[in-house]
Amino acid sequence: MSNPHESGYATPGNATQKSVTYAGYLRVDDLLKLQVPRSSPAEHDEMLFIVIHQVYELWFKCLLHELDKVCDDLRRGNLHGAMTTFKRGRTIMKTLVGQLDILETMTPMEFSSFRDRLESASGFQSAQFRELEFLLGYKRPEYLNYFEAGSSGAVALARRLRSPSVWDAFLDFLAKRGHPIPCAALERNPEAATEPDEQVQEILFKLYKAETELSLLFELMVDFDEGLQEWRYRHVKMVERTIGFKPGTGGSSGAEFLRRTLFRSVFPDLWAIRHRL
Ligand code: HEM
Structure with missing residues (x-):
């Protein structure tokens, strides 16, 4: 190992200002300053609670990044790119679901020890989670009202509301491949939520049988959709076991409110035809 830079190793005590280091590249010092418990003296479990939420926000950021790429791939007719990226998204989604296991090691008493310190803060106010919903086509303009006007969350969400969803990009992709997607579906108001469409279902049904590659993309989309529903279900159960029937901090x-969010698919047309396949 003659040259430490070529080998990828920095020499201890010999790092110049210019050399890239693990801590510098990843801004580790900044990152590790961001976990600030509100309980005083700090309750042991609050650290886990903060870290897990921050990790979720990072994964949400990554998912938005990946799904934006899916939209680009679909617009460019890049089926392979869309498939590999959906595969990654699905895997991230599984990780999101799995992480709830860690939070479930926290007992109701342990959570109660610092819950008051959250005041009215709640995952309900996660702008990135709402961005994800909007990007996936679950548009609810009224949710903008929960964000302070002009805040970064409100601006990002308003942009997502106006932008076409993954489903819109998908229909556009199918139309460009020559499939007869109805004009009404292609020219729909991007601010409205995706609604089931029987004409689209008919086309998807035929494609499932006729085009193997496309059917693999459809399956990946169903996987992703199922993953999001799985997350909602696991989140409700975690909420039930941790706070029972107590109202949310938001x-x-x-739990009663969250139960109403279960089993809503973001790609309903892909579910509507499965009994026919
Ligand atoms: C002990 C752990 C947790 C409890 C007790 C809890 C509780 C709740 C409750 C009661 C709500 C309903 C809104 C409210 O009134 O506050 C909610 C919503 C939400 N929580 Fe959690 N949560 C926990 C962990 C998490 C984690 C780790 C995340 C990851 C980001 C998260 C994300 C969300 C999201 C996105 C919503 C909005 C869901 C929707 O409107 O469909 N929560 N949570």
Whole structure:
């Protein structure tokens, strides 16, 4: 190992200002300053609670990044790119679901020890989670009202509301490949939520049988959709076991409110035809 830079190793005590280091590249010092418990003296479990939420926000960021790429791939007719990226998205989604196991090691008493310190803060206010919903076509303009006007979350969400969703990009992709997607579906208002469409279902049904590659993309999309539903289900169960019937810190009825969000698919047309396949 004659040259430490070529080998990828920095020499201890010999790092110049210019050399890239693990800590510098990843901004580790900055990152590790961001976990600030509110309980005083700090309750042991609050650290886990903060870290896990921050990790979720990072994964949400990554998912938005990947799904933006899926839209680009679809617009460019890059089926392979869309498939590999959906595969990654699906795997991230599985990780998101799996992480709830860690939070479930926290007992109701342990959570109660610092819950008051959250005041009215809640995952309900996660702008990136709403961005994900909007990007996937679950558009609810009224959710903008939960974000302070002009805040970064409100600006990002308003942009997502106006932009075509993954589903819109997908229909556009199919139309460009010559499939007769109805004009009404292609020219729909991007601010409206995706609604099931029987004409689209008919086309998807035929494609499932006729085009193997496309059917693999459809399956990846169903995987992703199922993953999001799985996350919602696991989140509700975690909420039930941790706070029971208590209302949420965000002001909702808690588990009862969350139960209403279950089993809503983001790609309903792909689910509607499965009994025919
Ligand atoms: C002990 C752990 C947790 C509890 C007790 C909990 C509780 C709740 C409750 C009661 C709500 C309903 C809104 C409210 O009134 O606050 C909610 C919403 C939400 N939580 Fe959690 N949560 C926990 C962990 C997490 C984690 C780790 C995440 C990851 C980001 C998360 C993300 C969300 C999201 C995105 C919503 C909005 C869901 C929707 O509106 O469909 N939560 N949570």
